[in-house]
Amino acid sequence: MGRPTMNDVARNAGVSLKTVSRVVNGETTVDPGLAARVRAAVAALGYRPNLGASMLRRNDRRTRMIGVLLTDLAGPFSAAVHRAVEDEARARGVHVLGGSTDDDPQRAQDLVEAFARRHVDGVILTAPAVVDLPSVVIDREAGIGQGMRHLRNHGHRRIVFVEREVHAVFALPDPPTAILAGSTSVTIEVVRALRERGLRDRVALVGLGDFPTADLLEPAVTVVAQDPAATGRAAAGALFEQIDGGTQGARAISIPTTLIARGSGEIRPATGS
Amino acid sequence: MGRPTMNDVARNAGVSLKTVSRVVNGETTVDPGLAARVRAAVAALGYRPNLGASMLRRNDRRTRMIGVLLTDLAGPFSAAVHRAVEDEARARGVHVLGGSTDDDPQRAQDLVEAFARRHVDGVILTAPAVVDLPSVVIDREAGIGQGMRHLRNHGHRRIVFVEREVHAVFALPDPPTAILAGSTSVTIEVVRALRERGLRDRVALVGLGDFPTADLLEPAVTVVAQDPAATGRAAAGALFEQIDGGTQGARAISIPTTLIARGSGEIRPATGS
DNA sequence: AAATCGAGAGACAACGTTGTCTTGCAGTAG
DNA sequence: CTACTGCAAGACAACGTTGTCTCTCGATTT
Structure with a gap:
């Protein structure tokens, strides 16, 4: 008695499992009357598709999840990158798994491995790690x-x-x-x-x-x-380009930096000493 | 020919699929010799278990993923909460899907719905939303x-x-x-x-x-x-308590706030006007 | 020496879904 | 009125894994 499945919906609507699948996936080759009955059953039972099972069977094999591995998700730089990536992902119906490495290569590697087990479609990282997935590395040394x-x-x-x-x-x-x-x-x-x-x-x-x-x-x-937001956007853009195949997108993103002189950096060394 | 499966490993090691499963899951009822052969095959093929398929079949039905829905993952408050939740989750082998709502109830609802389709084990949110999942709400009004x-x-x-x-x-x-x-x-x-x-x-x-x-x-x-970090820890703790059943953990977390007087708040109104 | 036991290993079904193939039936043409 | 076409809808297998059951075989018991 867990969550209702397509089978439950099918029984409730008096149609076959496959017809429910068709309606849920918006296929047009379904009689409007049946489709309405299916939708009613979906609403009545509170049915929600199981994306895990779906991904297992689908041909494209996408989980529509990506991983983002940054130094510290609580820090302003990582947080802003993460947010920008999230926005790019959202626009594509993709979700983001986050991870903080605290600059520990071992932890980065472990997280990449764990994300791979979840079949993320790709990862964005600050430290280069061994990955056999679509990935984009953000160069933090720039600047x-x-x-x-x-x-x-x-x-x-x-x-x-x-x-x-x-x-x-x-x-x-x-x-x-x-x-x-x-x-x-x-x-x-x-x-x-x-x-x-x-x-x-x-x-x-x-x-x-x-x-x-x-x-x-x-x-x-x-x-x-x-400009961490621009960085995140660029990294996400490059990653999705890789994922969507076609032209192999950039594998590394370098941050365009700008020096903003405000005073503290223009103090000259004491001439006397 | 995508990633190798347990079947590939089984063929390579000359054992049955189920034996590979046993080795991968660390069951002890396997002959050490066979186990070694299986591990060698795993390494040779670069096999990685598919957590999605695993979760589909396992009895506990856990995805070991939770969702965190905050106002803005780039902001210092949300980011710190998110990080603290991540740490608690990591200690339990759980991953975190993040989402920024920008205080839009619709977006919060959409994200909760999307996370539910992914079968997250629970969610942490700032705005109360309709959820039929284990959840913890963080009260931001405190203070x-x-x-x-x-x-x-x-x-x-x-x-x-x-x-x-x-x-x-x-x-x-x-x-x-x-x-x-x-x-x-x-x-x-x-x-x-x-x-x-x-x-x-x-x-x-x-x-x-x-x-x-x-x-x-x-x-x-x-x-x-x-103290967003403490808040995140508390929320995560309460959520995992709910998930792990037993005592129904807290469904809401209120932030204990501290006033730190530094000067700007102790300015008195001009008496003359 | 026969019967019993236990443990390791495989066969098989099932999880919830989608791809493919087949069936049934209405509509059209000859 | 028969033969064909086309399309909606169902049957069935498969995705990669784990739960359950069964089988085999060597070791122990009497």
């Missing part, structure tokens, strides 16, 4: 060079690229005159650390990834914006 | 009262609760002395608007939902923090 160049152009020679271990930077024997922060959360940690040490107007800072309050802080934070 | 009370306690009588239409607030004939912002993105918009109008030290502001730079702005922003 580092741009940030570095900007700081160099402003006279800096001692620049540190920071991921996570923010406080270690200030313990260095020869402290940097400029910092490039690897993610928005790191950027914010750096802002906080600089303030605590009274260095906010003395050490230059460029953050990877824009964030909504970057222009409201003092000094306003210079960032390399990555 | 509004707390914010209002705080502002009233600081002498305010003209308080506006703002969602989205930030600029309309300042067009009011009788402008408020305090603002309660409905989400972090609205809070940030209000901060920006107050600055543009030179009102940042004159109009009180309390935001619903903490954000990483709230303490770095000037004045620092008072918020009603919602």
Whole structure:
């Protein structure tokens, strides 16, 4: 007595199983009268097709599910990518399985494997993993060079690229005159650390990834914006192109980045020291 | 010739289909020699079980997938909830289908329906929808009262609760002395608007939902923090309790909120006016 | 030595659906 | 009035897997 099946609907409507299938799938070769009876039975029983069983039998063998594997679905970059992918998927009647890897290659691999067992139609990832599925890799390294160049152009020679271990930077024997922060959360940690040490107007800072309050802080934070929404759209577009066969779509997406100068990244190194 | 099936593995290993099934499912009643041959064949062919077919036949009828339906998976609140749910799910070998509703009840309903067709084991939602599945509803309204009370306690009588239409607030004939912002993105918009109008030290502001730079702005922003991660964990916990039967788990989760006074919410109304 | 037992391994059906083939019947042409 | 055509609707198999039943064979018991 689980959920009603096509068979239950068929019995209720007094038609064959196959006729129900035809009506449910919108085939036109069904007598309007019978079709109406079937639809009534569907409504009466609260019948819902079982997509799992359907996919098993269908010729196209699509589950209409894709996997999205990002660093941290709670972080602003991953979340925005995920959302953009979701929108592209929705437009195609596809659902999205999400997964956070926390930059752990093993976990990424495990998730890919698990998604493959679910027969997802494809995956979008940030770290390249071994996949025998349609897939698109998002290049997160883009923009580092741009940030570095900007700081160099402003006279800096001692620049540190920071991921996570923010406080270690200030313990260095020869402290940097400029910092490039690897993610928005790191950027914010750096802002906080600089303030605590009274260095906010003395050490230059460029953050990877824009964030909504970057222009409201003092000094306003210079960032390399990555447009995660556009990235997600592009990745999803490329993935669906692969899935739908035809021209083999792009297997990698590189983020077009933009440097937004707001102040913190234009601080010059102290000339005296 | 799509992916190899159990039958292919069976042929390759020279055993029956059922024996492969037993090995794959870790049953112990298999001769070690045969089991080794099966495992070798699995590796050689790159066989992966088809979870869809498996779920169709298994007795428990679980897909080990749940749906998470939130306002906007790109927003910090939804994203953090989503991540927390993902972690709880991962611990149980369950995957998460995500969906953004943008607060559109129709879309929420459509997504619930679509997830039900996929036979998800349950759903977590912010807006109550008609569901005949295990489900947990997250109450997002909690905290509004707390914010209002705080502002009233600081002498305010003209308080506006703002969602989205930030600029309309300042067009009011009788402008408020305090603002309660409905989400972090609205809070940030209000901060920006107050600055543009030179009102940042004159109009009180309390935001619903903490954000990483709230303490770095000037004045620092008072918020009603919602601990989305704890919310997600609680919702997932309650959902799995329902799914696993036994005690009917909670059907609704209310967020325990904390007011964090940082300055912007303690501004008092101008006494003269 | 015959009867009993147990455990490993295969045969077969079934899960809910769709692809293919066949049947039945009305409508048309000769 | 018979033969043909066409199309709606049902019968049946199949998708990849697991549950249940049966069979075989060696080991144990008496």
